[in-house]
Amino acid sequence: MGTKLRHGFRVESEEYAEEYRQELGLERHAPLSPRILCEHLSIPVHDLSTFPGVGPIEKAFFAGPGNSLFSATTIPFGTRRVILHNDYQHPNRQPSNIMHEVAHIILGHPPKPPLIGESCRNYDASAELEANQLGFTLLVPKVAALFAIEGFSSLAEAAAYYGVSLKLLTHRVQITDARRWAINRARKRT
Incomplete structure (x- = not known):
């Protein structure tokens, strides 16, 4: 059986979307920029193309053949978290990538290392489903x-x-x- 959202989560997501628009002085149906929301929530967002912790070989890989392999991630930084996103991906994809990570932060999902063991992805299906739902709802x-x-x-x-x-x-x-x-x-x- 697949992972399901907990009861009431869709309504909760709609409430977050309305609340943040209200805080930012936006109409309920207005577009919500992920970067403006991040600024409002004091969440730094870094572009992969200019991030100093990623070398030129890795940047070239994610700009080219590995473009679809990395969208975005949250990185613990002291008591805060920052978002690193792949700005080489299509511009229409980037807002959902960033908002997905914002959703993880809003929901208090603990950061996890991306890999465990022998290159096995550390994947929490429930947390990812919630982040997708909230991220998409914040956008639309x-x-x-x-x-x-x-x-x-x-x-x-x-x-x-x-x-x-x-x-x-x-x-x-x-x-x-x-x-x-x-x-x-x-x-x-x-």
């Missing part, structure tokens, strides 16, 4: 998915507005049932 909460349906001529246009990939926006529209919500709202207006 339910009201934003509805706005994407009602306020744009295409999902591609809405994805550009929210600074996310079309795949992520489509996922959020589907999971929130925003199309049916928009149809029901249109019926009520007529």
Whole structure:
């Protein structure tokens, strides 16, 4: 049986999305920049391309053939954590990479070494599922998915507005049932 979100987690994620937008003076459906949220939460974000702890050979690898092998990670730094992300990846992918790591920090997931044993990935399926759900919801909460349906001529246009990939926006529209919500709202207006 696969990993499932704990009861009420989707609602909790929507509440976080609304709370942070409110703190930043944004409309409930407005785009939320991961970098602005990180600044608000005092979480430093470092680009792989300029990070001094990564050598030129490694940077070339992650810019080229290994591009899909590393998206982002949180690094413990004293009592704080910093985010290191792969800025060589497509610009539409980078916001979700950063927001995924922000979600780990918000949720208090303990940092773990990326590998254990003989190159085995240290993977906590439950923590990753929660970070995906919260990260995606912070970027495109339910009201934003509805706005994407009602306020744009295409999902591609809405994805550009929210600074996310079309795949992520489509996922959020589907999971929130925003199309049916928009149809029901249109019926009520007529």
